[in-house]
Amino acid sequence: MELERPGDPAHGDYATNAALRLAPERRQSPRELAEEIAASMASAPGVERTEIAGPGFVNLWLTDAWLVDALAAIVERGRDFGVGEPARRERIQVEMVSANPTGPITVAAARNGAYGDSVARLLEFAGHQVEREYYYNDSGTQMEKFRASVEARRRGEEPPEDGYHGAYVEELAASDEDPVPRMLEQVERTLDRFRVHFDSWALQSELEGRLDEFLPRLDTYEKDGAIWAPSSKYGDDDDRVLVRSPERGGGPTYRAADVVYLAHKLERSFDRAVYVLGADHHGTRRWYAAVAQMLGYDPARIEVLLYQLVHLTSGGEQRTMSKRRGDVVFLDDFMDEVGVDAARWYLVNRGPDQTIEIDVDLAAERSQKNPVYYVQYAHARIAGILRNASAEQNDDLLPSEPLAPEERDLIKRLLEFPATAAEATERRGPQG
Template sequence: MSRALHFHHMTPADLATTVRQVTVDVLRERDLDTTAVPEAVTVERPRNPEHGDYATNVALQVAKKVGMNPRELAQLLADVLANHPAIDTAEIAGPGFINLRLASDAQGQLVATILEAGEQFGHSELYDGQVINLEFVSANPTGPIHLGGTRWAAVGDSLGRVLEASGAKVTREYYFNDHGGQIDRFARSLVAAAKGEPTPEDGYGGGYIYDIAQVIVDKHPEALEGDAATVQETFRAEGVELMFAQIKRSLHEFGVDFDVYFHENSLFESGAVDKAVQTLKDNGNLYEAEGAWWLRSTDFGDDKDRVVIKSDGDAAYIAGDIAYVADKFDRGHTLAIYMLGADHHGYIARLRAAAQALGYDANAVEVLIGQMVNLVRDGEAVKMSKRAGTVITLEDLVEAIGVDGARYSLVRSSVDSSLDIDLDLWQKQSSDNPVYYVQYGHARLCSIDRKAAEAGVSVEGADLSLLTHEKEGDLIRTLGEFPAVVKAAAELREPHRIARYAEELASAFHKFYDSCQILPKAAEDPQPIHGARLALAQATRQVLANALGMLGVSAPERM
């Protein structure tokens, strides 16, 4: 980008900083209390674009506290703001709002900033120095990944990308339950399938059980010989390994890879559970009653104390959770985020209590609960899976709408509400389908780039102050919001904000495209406005690609 013009750079965040500083200065000049000014001043796009590019209510927030009339304070602020080189006009509205219009070169500068930052635009140092353990999916290796687990795969992977873009180091972790009752039922189901007997009453059905049993028998023809315990153990060990290999493969094809696969069994084998139990006995947070050992979890906000060692001497399920939370912090993580299914509400208080009882910070444990997903076709719920019988799997969803469609449809809604995915909608090649709409926007922008090269239009030396059209302004202001959207997505752990933003950006682009001639018509020579608009189109392509990248969805160059 040419630096021939000196631009004043203004994103909404910069504008908020400017407004805050001016407010502090105006109060200081009058010996008024500057602590009345909030740390974060709100600067928003007004509902009606005719009112200006941005509006702030800072005068309303501050005036009462310092004993001034809001409109009077607003006028003082507006007078100073209007003189700022990046601000064209500052006008008062209503009880004391200030409407701001940016100078056109300040708007243009944002385009230059995006093109310079490239893939880094939207990134920040918000979580610099944080080492975050992000545990998600962690589905039991007793069957394929169902839709709830698939939702966590998409959302968890996207959240990891957003946190990394915000400066954190992220460990993506899968906790592998290879200990306990469900695995025994899985093994018994495999043995029954191998013997041609009916599925045990509490066992797992589904074609995949027969497939795995067949593989084990082919590999170990003598697997069914020997006493029941030996047979059961052969099928357990082999079955879990085969199932887990399949889960890993499914996730990898879905674009989700983990840094750590943590085996629950290892906590028992390494002595980590015994060590954690001893720590809690030593610090008095474990007590004996009715022949069992209990965690004083009510001291740390849980609704009841929890049995850790049962009266028969066996560890209860929570014992593994306690050792595991210690392990996460002992590996150097500063924050542990657990992404759990809808039936795990009780875990929130339990895991925080475990961390505190061991002497860690309860606020360093965060639990996100995800709700259920249903598939709908022709208005009817889809119930059956080809391979897994009654549960719909990750593969079923990918087969129906592709990896990009599956990931996008799962990420674009807040996880705390249940989700219906309408297969008819997500299979459409039209702008009704959100992932098609956003990807089509990106492909169209790539096509503009290719045609610009043929037409001899370049962004070199572009005069970005020419971007004064209303639809250009709307598009530039939408581009400027991306860093704030990423920040909110990171802080609130809500990657769906990025998907909704991408749709808003695609919409602003399509409106700009329909209203503004980006490239010269067939026989025309390129004009300065074409270079400026091409720069705006390239900035838009970059930000759309950055948003799609944070969702783990591809940004196609042709469609």
Template sequence: MDPAALSAALLAVIAPLAEARREGSSAGITAADLPLERPKNRDHGDWASNAALKLSKVVGANPREFAAEVAAGLEAVDGIASVEVAGPGFINIRLDAAAAGALAKTIVDQGASFGTNDSRADEIINLEFVSANPTGPIHLGGTRWAAAGDALARILSSQGAKVTREYYFNDHGAQIDRFARSLVAAHQGDPTPEDGYGGAYIGDIAARVVEAYDGDIDALDADAKQEAFRELGVTLMFGEIKQSLHEFGVDFDVYFHENDLHDSGAVDRAVARLRELGHIFEADGATWLRSTEFGDDKDRVIIKSDGQPAYISGDLAYYLDKRERGFNRCIIMLGADHHGYVQRLMAMCAAFGDEPHVNLQVLIGQMVNLVRDGQPLRMSKRAGTVVTLEDLVEIVGVDAARYALTRSSADSNLDIDLDVLQKRTNDNPVFYVQYAHARTHNVARNAAASGVDRSEFAPELLDHETESALLGALQEFPRIVAYAAEVREPHRVARYLEELAGLYHRWYDNCRVIPLGDAPVEPVHRTRLWLNDATGQVLRNGLTLLGVSAPERM
């Protein structure tokens, strides 16, 4: 019995009880009013609900007495073995083995679609992440967002949302000028400018610019030379970034150029819209947004007194552009150094008449540190000053890198022990999960060789305590994915997979799929193969959501 069926049964019991107590009215109670959750202590049953507590005031009943009435009704439902009332009115529900075990066949039949739904079909999401400046390789912070952002996009899509992955390409501003000057200096053999970029990659890009330039780049005057290095250097650097991300399993639907905002008049359109809404004023020769009316700590200059746009002008234009492209959810992933920027972004959202934290959401990611032999790893072979995406992948591979960067909440600092990630032991979390998946395939191969197939399914035979625990965890997968989408936290899927892998390994140690010796194949063996394959399917579905492979052999 799945949660939807159990929820329907609970509603079918509670609605007439409420109607009787309220003289013909069930008070509009729906399944959404009847929460179900897995008890932390499985001795308390398969499912628990506080519906009686929640509705006791609505129906005018003592919570525990109302819970007892609900329990009596539920005990008559097929598939429910027993119901107990605990504490002030909690209802603990235990399914019979057949009802619980039926899930294994459901998962195998649904395959890759198990855990998906269309509950977020009305969400048209622009998910902006990474967006590193094209002035150097992607550092670990950007790499974390690449892994977490792509996983979040996959999770949201699995729940029916229409997700566009977008990279904001910053090709406008002082950083690009410093990058160009650094390339020129490297080409001419001059020292790196004081505010410039170092690392071997600068020399590599500079040499490629010279090779790509049509003509003698040294024949240009200083300004023209810098412009040539700027234009070609940014193109080449960004090409490397895109290639690195692609090899990391991350591709974007849209690469949005910051220059386009300034060249297309988008800033002027944003200012005009805000002026129409009455949120613009002029003071000291500048144009201001009255952002304090929307929770900001001070009003913000949009156009400076010299006529040049302030930094926030680009944010205003970019947000409005996204909304005009039809996105009703704009999610931006930013590094920890942007934490103080959230308040003004939410004020901007409200000024346009939108709902902060709904139409616009900002996720903040914290720092990542690599540790080897107990010591921080700080230097890159190529970038010189920071460890990059390529450095991490070279050491541990794409799967381990993506999994390690996704399995912890992005708003907490993360230390990655490279020694652990290179081990093929249970200490390595990605190995632990991938090995569980590979083991399900090994069991299936051995079962086929021993004449065990899925020609029979007797779910009532899945009554071992490790089978009950494994089925309980498998049942949780759709809820975990749905919640990860709701709170925008991919790490919840990873942690779930580790728990599931542990339960599978314990089941493997206790329950045989293949008969011992010359013993005959029995219905229990065939039924256990369904459970084995169901577990493999859920592990595979979860790893896919994280952008991590599910190997069949290890």
């Protein structure tokens, strides 16, 4: 059954198809059942009148008095209006961005942050306790290449071909300090400016030594000198190598780091662990679910959210982005061009399953062609109205009856907000 707002106000404030859905079960004609429903609803508090339409739809109109009372309740709740009251309040971890500190945060990584932070805010608004975490690899191959690139610049040489070539590498080389902590400080400053904040930071190096602690729980086996996880038994596409054979250099693989980090998440008593990852990690859903089961956890506690790529255009041409080549677009530069509000807006105004193409010229434009500017202008006008109303010290700001059509429409839209927020939380995204 559905209760919805008709597109045409002439069809009522709300309409329901209950009679059409229930008629077969009740063994009545939809029209006959609609008459019973309409008669019952007509006597309900706040209902002005009802009407039967078509084969069995019921339209209803609310009284002005009921709408004014509803608005008063909204005003009384203030910022708490629409906040969820879940039957069970969950403790949820949202891990996002998690880019290795081999350079400044890019616009591509910023989509992860904008999307993940939006999901975290929605979950909090729904009444859950949320912890945001940033996980990064402070060791391993990419970090070695990053340090080697900085060292090469310090010697006045070109970085390795497969290293990092951006101007930021030359800036880091001007100091004798370890480039990794300096890069992390810059990453945190950038994300703070982007209004994405973290409660905890997890380092892969601090977890690496715990692999032996979890291997016995995985029912691993040895093949070709390597240690394998039997993940295909638990829904994964294949079994996965956790420790390489001596012929391949030995040592744990990145899959082993996945095992340790997932265990580290769930042993901290999170009811749910949310990963925010690029679409190229689509296979990790089955892998993470398998790891959870092998460790003895409910795989339903793991949630993987994926998002597509970001393309920037300017002057009709697409900007290329590659951190290693050094022709990447960094988030700080993007925010300098368009502002923080526009940067966040354009990185979440499409669903995560859609590739985003951002016209930087439009995003920076201060006109009503730019939806961000339009919303900012509307917000400024509303804030001005509220300031003026406060200055008049008018305690009763509620509209008087009879309500104008615009007032009725605005109140009804406000009443939709709790359901809209709940739906956004359910689909894990703020997009309409």
